[in-house]
């Protein structure tokens with residue numbers, strides 16, 4: 001299998017009160033082309049820092065991150081980043097927001113822009129709101145619009161940092177299914193951070209469990225459930241068993257940390 005994203009002895013230290021604070025310590029992780037990898041771990045264990053290094057928003061202070069074998073130095077159009085906080089242009093409609101990223105791409109005709117935007121607006125369930133302004137939408141709808149915009153640019157990699165964190169439980173589950181549908185249709189590589197263990201297991205091919213101080217990989221748990229995933233998988237004994245294993249890994253290392261402080 002081809003490696004898409006490769007963290008090789010990747011570290012990141014921040015200067016805090018005049019001293020180096022090691023947020024990520026020598027992470028080795030290969031994410032295969034078209035794989036979905038989720039990352040869980042206690043608050044502050046370096047999940048976002050790891051993702052931001054793959055995005056090219058934060059530079060490693062040790063080691064390197066490679067995408068398609070090339071060291072990451074800056075953000076690039078092949079990597080779509082989605083954060084928990086939706087960032088939409090308030091003066092543009094849903095459709096124009098989704099089309100915006102496409103206007104930056106050369107060689108995409110106006111008709112093609114329209115078609116692609118409409119496809120992803122439909123996919124995230126905003127068909128009836130395509131001409132609405134963001135201020136008239138709920139928080140969940142705005143986030144779905146931000147997600148449609150990231151999908152529309154058609155990046156080969158999606159880097160997602162708690163993208164569904166602010167959504168209600170039902171919308172969240174719907175968005176997970178939409179993400180998997182979009183993923184299987186377009187075959188992207190996904191790195192996805194979440195605090196929700198069920199979400200981590202439902203989406204992933206592998207779940208990376210991180211530990212804090214310093215931020216590092218504690219365990220990688222494979223999820224041997226077939227795609228496409230459905231409600232039946234969520235309710236299966238296999239799912240429960242994997243979920244318990246991930247939860248155990250996160251919970252026990254949080255306890256260990258508490259004891260250490």
Ligand SMILES: Nc1ncnc2c1ncn2[C@@H]1O[C@H](COP(=O)(O)OP(=O)(O)OP(=O)(O)O)[C@@H](O)[C@H]1O
Pocket residue numbers: 014015016021023041042043044045046047048049050215
């Ligand atoms: N720019 C920065 N300057 C200084 N310290 C930082 C900076 N960014 C992150 N940190 C520190 O690095 C550590 C890891 O932060 P990071 O946001 O990556 O963790 P996280 O696992 O994503 O946390 P959460 O789950 O709470 O979002 C934290 O202790 C944080 O305070």
